[in-house]
Amino acid sequence: MLGTMPARAAADRTRTGLTLVVGEEDLLVERAVSGAVAAARGGPEISVDPEISADPARAAGPASHVDAPAGVAGAEYGPPVHDVAAGELALGDLAELTAPSLFGGECVVVVRGAQDASKEVAGELTGLAADLPSDVTLVITHVGGVKGKALLVALTKQDARVVECPKITRLADRVAFVRGEFRRFGRTVDESGVRALLDAVGTDLRAVAAACSQLAADTEGTVTEAVVVRYYRGRADTTGFAVADRAVEGKLADALELLRWALAVGVAPVLITSALAQSVRLIGRVASAPRGSSDAELASEIGAPPWKIDVARRQARGWTPDGIARALAVVAEADAAVKGESASPGYALEQAIRVIVACRAR
Amino acid sequence: MRANGVFADLIGQGPVVAELESAATAAARIVRGQAAAGMSHAWLFTGPPGSGRSVAARAFAAALLCGEGGCDRCPSCHQVMAGTHADLMLVRPDGLSYGVKETRNLVLRAASTPSGGRWQVVLFTDADRATEHAANALLKAIEEPAPRTVWLLCAPSAEELLTTIRSRCRLVTLRTPPAREIAAALVARDGVDPQAAMAAARAAQGHVGRARRLATDPRAARRRDEVLAVPGRLTGLGPALAAAAALVKAVEAEAAAIADELDGSEQEALRRAFGEGSTGKGVAKAVRGSAGAIKDLEDRQKSRRTRLKRDAYDRALLDLAAFYRDVLAVQSGADVDLVSAGHEADVAKVAAGSSPETTVRRIESVMTCRERIAISVASLLALEEMTLALAAG
Ligand SMILES: [Zn+2]
Numbered sequence: 001m002l003g004t005m006p007a008r009a010a011a012d013r014t015r016t017g018l019t020l021v022v023g024e025e026d027l028l029v030e031r032a033v034s035g036a037v038a039a040a041r042g043g044p045e046i047s048v049d050p051e052i053s054a055d056p057a058r059a060a061g062p063a064s065h066v067d068a069p070a071g072v073a074g075a076e077y078g079p080p081v082h083d084v085a086a087g088e089l090a091l092g093d094l095a096e097l098t099a100p101s102l103f104g105g106e107c108v109v110v111v112r113g114a115q116d117a118s119k120e121v122a123g124e125l126t127g128l129a130a131d132l133p134s135d136v137t138l139v140i141t142h143v144g145g146v147k148g149k150a151l152l153v154a155l156t157k158q159d160a161r162v163v164e165c166p167k168i169t170r171l172a173d174r175v176a177f178v179r180g181e182f183r184r185f186g187r188t189v190d191e192s193g194v195r196a197l198l199d200a201v202g203t204d205l206r207a208v209a210a211a212c213s214q215l216a217a218d219t220e221g222t223v224t225e226a227v228v229v230r231y232y233r234g235r236a237d238t239t240g241f242a243v244a245d246r247a248v249e250g251k252l253a254d255a256l257e258l259l260r261w262a263l264a265v266g267v268a269p270v271l272i273t274s275a276l277a278q279s280v281r282l283i284g285r286v287a288s289a290p291r292g293s294s295d296a297e298l299a300s301e302i303g304a305p306p307w308k309i310d311v312a313r314r315q316a317r318g319w320t321p322d323g324i325a326r327a328l329a330v331v332a333e334a335d336a337a338v339k340g341e342s343a344s345p346g347y348a349l350e351q352a353i354r355v356i357v358a359c360r361a362r
Numbered sequence: 363m364r365a366n367g368v369f370a371d372l373i374g375q376g377p378v379v380a381e382l383e384s385a386a387t388a389a390a391r392i393v394r395g396q397a398a399a400g401m402s403h404a405w406l407f408t409g410p411p412g413s414g415r416s417v418a419a420r421a422f423a424a425a426l427l428c429g430e431g432g433c434d435r436c437p438s439c440h441q442v443m444a445g446t447h448a449d450l451m452l453v454r455p456d457g458l459s460y461g462v463k464e465t466r467n468l469v470l471r472a473a474s475t476p477s478g479g480r481w482q483v484v485l486f487t488d489a490d491r492a493t494e495h496a497a498n499a500l501l502k503a504i505e506e507p508a509p510r511t512v513w514l515l516c517a518p519s520a521e522e523l524l525t526t527i528r529s530r531c532r533l534v535t536l537r538t539p540p541a542r543e544i545a546a547a548l549v550a551r552d553g554v555d556p557q558a559a560m561a562a563a564r565a566a567q568g569h570v571g572r573a574r575r576l577a578t579d580p581r582a583a584r585r586r587d588e589v590l591a592v593p594g595r596l597t598g599l600g601p602a603l604a605a606a607a608a609l610v611k612a613v614e615a616e617a618a619a620i621a622d623e624l625d626g627s628e629q630e631a632l633r634r635a636f637g638e639g640s641t642g643k644g645v646a647k648a649v650r651g652s653a654g655a656i657k658d659l660e661d662r663q664k665s666r667r668t669r670l671k672r673d674a675y676d677r678a679l680l681d682l683a684a685f686y687r688d689v690l691a692v693q694s695g696a697d698v699d700l701v702s703a704g705h706e707a708d709v710a711k712v713a714a715g716s717s718p719e720t721t722v723r724r725i726e727s728v729m730t731c732r733e734r735i736a737i738s739v740a741s742l743l744a745l746e747e748m749t750l751a752l753a754a755g
Binding site: 273274277281284285287288289321324325328329331332335336339340 | 600602738747751754
C-alpha cells in the first residue's frame, strides 16, 4: 500500500513513457499524475531527485525547455501538456495530439478516466500505448472497476509503469498514509498523534493531507496526541472523542487528564457525554454483531464509517455485554446530570469515566 | 349528544360545552347592553393531555367573537380558527417559558378596546409555563380587568398555576373523554369502522387527536405497532441497541408527520382568512399583513416541531408503560380490557416469561426514560438505557 505514495511512485518509474494510474482515491490519482507529468517535463519538483537527473532517457528534458517556444499550452518548463478526458475524445483526437509538431518537440498527454472512452477511442489508445513515439509521454488514469476493464487489461500488457491508487478504507492504510505524509515533510508522528489527527479530521483523505501539512508547518518536534489536540483545541468534538476513546480503552489516568484539559479549554460537558455515548454504543453494536460481519456490512447497518468500526472492534476487547449495558446507563445518568442542574458537571463526568473504566473489567 | 358549530370538535365534554354555550349567550347579552349573569373575565381550562383544553378555549373565543354564538361558518369564526382575528391574542410559549417582558406587553394590548365591538380575548396556552414574574404581571391584569377583556388560560392542572391566579379564574375542567365517545366521534365524523374506532380509542388512552390518528393514518398505527413489538424483541445487547435505534426512527417519523400535517392545514387556514373580505382597498393591506403573519406562523411551527417531538417520545413511552401494565394485569389474573389491543399475544408471552416484580421494575425503567427525555437527555441514549434495562429484566 505504501507503494501508492507519490514519493515512492516517482522512484519506481521505469524507462517507459507510459504511466497507468489505476484507482478511485482522487488525491492519490492526482498526485501520481502530477508526479509523472513533472518528471516528464523535468520541472523543479522532480529535478532534485538524483535518480531522475541521472536518467539518460530524460536527459533531454531539462535541456529542451530552454528551446521550448514561449506560450505553448501554458508551459513554463519543458514540453507542452495535453490534459484530456477520455469520455470527451473522438476518434483521431489522440493522433492529432501526438502528431509531430512544427517544432518537433516532445509532448505529454494525460488521458483521464479511460473507463469512459468509447470503443473506437479505446482502440486508438491501446494502439498508441503499444507503439508510443519516443518523444511522447502518455499518462492514463482509470478507476479500475468493471467498466472499461478490457481496455485496462490491454494497457497493463504494455510496458507501463502502473501506480495503484485504491480507495483507502482500512484504518491501517489511513495510519500509513498519515505517517507517509509527515515523512514527506521530514517530520515524525507517533501513534497517539496519528490517532488524534484522524479523530479530529475524519475520513476525507484531502482533509487529512491538508491537516498533516498544516501541522507540519505550524508545530515542532514529534507530532504527538498532545500536539494535535492543542492544535485543534477549537474543535470541541475532537477532545470529546479523545476523552471517550481513552475511557473505553480503560486508560483512566489519560482519560481524566484529557477530560480536565477539555473542560479547562471550555468544551461543553454535553459534547463529552455525547462522545462517551457514541463510543460505548459503537462498541456494543460491534461486540453484539453476528460473527464474521465485515466492517463494510456493519458500517452500513450501524451508520458509522468503516474505519470507526475498525477502531471499535479493537476497543471492544475487554468488554462484556453486561459491562456495556452498565456503562451506557452511567453515561445516560451523566447526561442527565450535565443537562439538569448538577452543581458540578465536571465531577459528574469524572465519576462517569471512573465507572466506565470499571465496567470494562467486568 | 353532539354539539354544533365551533364546539363540535370537543369530544366527550358535554357538561363543559353546555357551560361555555350559556356563558357565550350571556356575553352576547352584555354586548347588546342587556343585563346577564354567567359570564366571567378570566377562565382557566384544565384537563389531561389530548382532552381538548385548547380546543375548548379556542371554541369559546370563537363563540364570544361571533355574532351567532360560534357558527363555524362566518369570517369571524374562520379567523379565530386561523389565529388571525384582530380581537384575539394567542399566546403560546416559544421556548419553554414566558418572560415577564412579553407578559407586560400583552397586558397593555389586552386592555385596548375590541375593534369588532364585542370582546378582546387573550388565549394563553400552556399558562403553567409562565415564569413567576410573568405570572405576577398577569395577575394584576386579571385582578382589574378592562370591561370587555376576557382571559382564557390553559394548563394541564390548576395546581400548576399561582394560587392567586387560580382563585381569580373560573375553572373549566375537562375530563378524560370516555373511549366510547371518542369511538362514536370517529365513526360519525371520520367514517371509521366501529370496531377499529373502539380499538383506536382504547389504545389512545383518552387522547382524542391520538385516537383519530391511529384510526385514520395507517402510518401512525404502524408506528404504534413498532413500539409495542419492542418488548418481545429484547433478547440481548444487540437487539436492545437495535430496538432503541429503531424506536428513535419511528418516533421522529411520527412527530415529523404530525408537524407536516399541522403546518399544512394552518397555512391553508391562514391563506383562507386573508383571502376573505379582501376586496378593493383591503387587498393591499391584507397582502402586507399576510407576509408578517406567515413569517410569524413559520417561527411558531418551528418551535412546535421541537415540542411535538418530545410529545411523540412521551406517547411512545406511555404506550410501552401501558404494555407492561397490561402484562402486570395478566400476571395478577385481573380481567380487564387490555390497552395494548392487537398485541395480546406479546403481552401473554412477556407475562409468562417474567415475574410481577420484574414487570414493576420494567415500568420504572420506562418512567425513568420519560423523565430523562423531559430534561433533554439525548433521546437515543435514554432509550438505550431503557431497552437494556428492559432486556436485563
Ligand atoms: Zn361565526
